[in-house]
Amino acid sequence: MANLGWLSEAAERGRERPRHGNHVYGSFGVDFACSDGARVMVVALTEGQWAALRTVTGTEEVFAALEQALDADLTKESERYRLRETIAAVLRPWFGARDLKTVSDELDAARVLWGRYRGMTEVVGAHREGRHPVLTDLTLPDGTASITARSPLRWSGEHGPAGEAPVLGRDTDEVLAEVLGLGAAEIGGLHDRGVVG
Numbered sequence: 001m002a003n004l005g006w007l008s009e010a011a012e013r014g015r016e017r018p019r020h021g022n023h024v025y026g027s028f029g030v031d032f033a034c035s036d037g038a039r040v041m042v043v044a045l046t047e048g049q050w051a052a053l054r055t056v057t058g059t060e061e062v063f064a065a066l067e068q069a070l071d072a073d074l075t076k077e078s079e080r081y082r083l084r085e086t087i088a089a090v091l092r093p094w095f096g097a098r099d100l101k102t103v104s105d106e107l108d109a110a111r112v113l114w115g116r117y118r119g120m121t122e123v124v125g126a127h128r129e130g131r132h133p134v135l136t137d138l139t140l141p142d143g144t145a146s147i148t149a150r151s152p153l154r155w156s157g158e159h160g161p162a163g164e165a166p167v168l169g170r171d172t173d174e175v176l177a178e179v180l181g182l183g184a185a186e187i188g189g190l191h192d193r194g195v196v197g
Contacts, residue, residue: 001120002135002149007127010120011147017120028080030088031117032095034103039117040095042107047075049113056110057094066090134159141167169197 001007009017022031022041028050029043044050054060063074066086072079080087095103100116107114118126127135127147136159138148150159176182176190190196 001123002147005146006120007124007135007147008145011124011145015121022117023081023084026081027077028084028087030084032088032092034095034098034100036099038100040100040103040107040114041117042091042112042114044080044113045077050075050080052110052112053091056106056112057091059090059094062090063087136162138162138165140165172196 006017023029024043024045027043027045029041029045031039031041033039042053044053054063066072066083067074070083070086072083074080074083074087098106104116123132123135124147126132134149134152135147136150138146140146146165148162148165150162153160173187173196176187176196177184182190187196
């Protein structure tokens with residue numbers, strides 16, 4: 001998310017970006033609100049994770065009936081993704097009836113894949129306090145500040161430096177020449193007409 005600019009956006013605006021849904025693409029994973037307002041992200045990528053989620057929430061029979069009614073096999077990731085809104089609707093009351101501590105304890109005991117959902121402004125705040133060593137501040141070529149992520153790989157316990165942010169359009173002429181095979185006159189014409197900057 002740092003590399004998409006979402007953290008820098010939150011740092012600059014001081015508020016969350018508009019919600020567009022938090023479903024994990026291709027499988028089942030979404031965030032749920034707990035009774036105390038905290039949110040958790042729950043993911044079921046494997047059959048084992050899916051079984052653990054059904055068991056801890058006591059929804060095995062509901063999902064068995066749903067599979068039969070919709071002629072679906074929810075042990076398949078693609079089916080869980082296809083029916084993600086329906087699955088979330090079935091699970092939502094379980095989370096809504098419990099506070100974060102209870103949800104945390106029960107999901108951990110069942111070995112469900114989950115984590116506390118944090119908004120971008122919360123991540124920015126934690127970064128400012130030094131609690132996210134993989135994140136770093138970067139000054140862009142135009143002088144503006146950005147938050148970016150370093151590689152998650154560590155050498156001797158340390159994350160490497162962040163990559164440089166190139167100036168937008170820096171390599172345009174080279175790409176036009178090498179990839180598209182355009183000559184200097186053609187590239188110059190594109191610049192003259194304002195097609196490229």
